[in-house]
Amino acid sequence: MGLFSSCFAILLGIVLGLGTFTFGYGKGASYLSNDPQTCINCHVMQEPYDTWQKSSHHNVAVCNDCHLSHDPIGKWVTKADNGFFHSLAFTLNDYPEPLRIKPRNRQVTQHACLHCHADFVHSMLPANHQEETMSCVHCHADVGHALHARVYPTLEPNSR
Numbered sequence: 001m002g003l004f005s006s007c008f009a010i011l012l013g014i015v016l017g018l019g020t021f022t023f024g025y026g027k028g029a030s031y032l033s034n035d036p037q038t039c040i041n042c043h044v045m046q047e048p049y050d051t052w053q054k055s056s057h058h059n060v061a062v063c064n065d066c067h068l069s070h071d072p073i074g075k076w077v078t079k080a081d082n083g084f085f086h087s088l089a090f091t092l093n094d095y096p097e098p099l100r101i102k103p104r105n106r107q108v109t110q111h112a113c114l115h116c117h118a119d120f121v122h123s124m125l126p127a128n129h130q131e132e133t134m135s136c137v138h139c140h141a142d143v144g145h146a147l148h149a150r151v152y153p154t155l156e157p158n159s160r
Contacts, residue, residue, distance in 0.1 A: 026041075026087065027041050031079070031083060034062055034064050035062075036049060036052065036062045036063050038063075039063050042086065042090050044090065044095065044097075044099060045099075047098070047099075048099065048145055051145035051146045051147060052144060052145050052146075054146035055142065055143060055144055055145055055146040056143055056146075057143055057144050061116070061144070065112060065116070066109050066112045066113075066144050067082075067105060067108060067109060067112070068108065068112075069108055069111065069112075070111070070112065070115050074108075078104075078105070078108055081104070082105070085102075106135070106137075109136075109137065109144075110133070110135060110136060110137075113136040113137070114133075114136070117136075121136075
């Protein structure tokens, strides 16, 4: 085995070892599931998780239903994009508080609203694609995350 082959084998071993450690330490396998508990692997997601539990969508939708694309390729592209940038932000402790949704993810959520509520919203959509669609969460901001519970934390969850 030549010097180049030995260096390549050592480098490959280091990369695979670090990748395996990071995947295990970061609970990487859990991100392949649909379980909302996965989102609270990162402590900064506790409040979004808690407000989702108090929301009207708690019994009908999980995180992936609203925050991932409904087409298979878009789902995995969004999952990879979010996973990379969430890992980067949480590792470097560089994220806004409270957390804010990125414009791209806002579009994903908008499409999820229109996908699941297609029977109700089709008559409200613009006639052509050039016209702008009003954002669903502009008026229904607390549907997925009961913001009311955060604003008025002393209220009982069912007092609304």
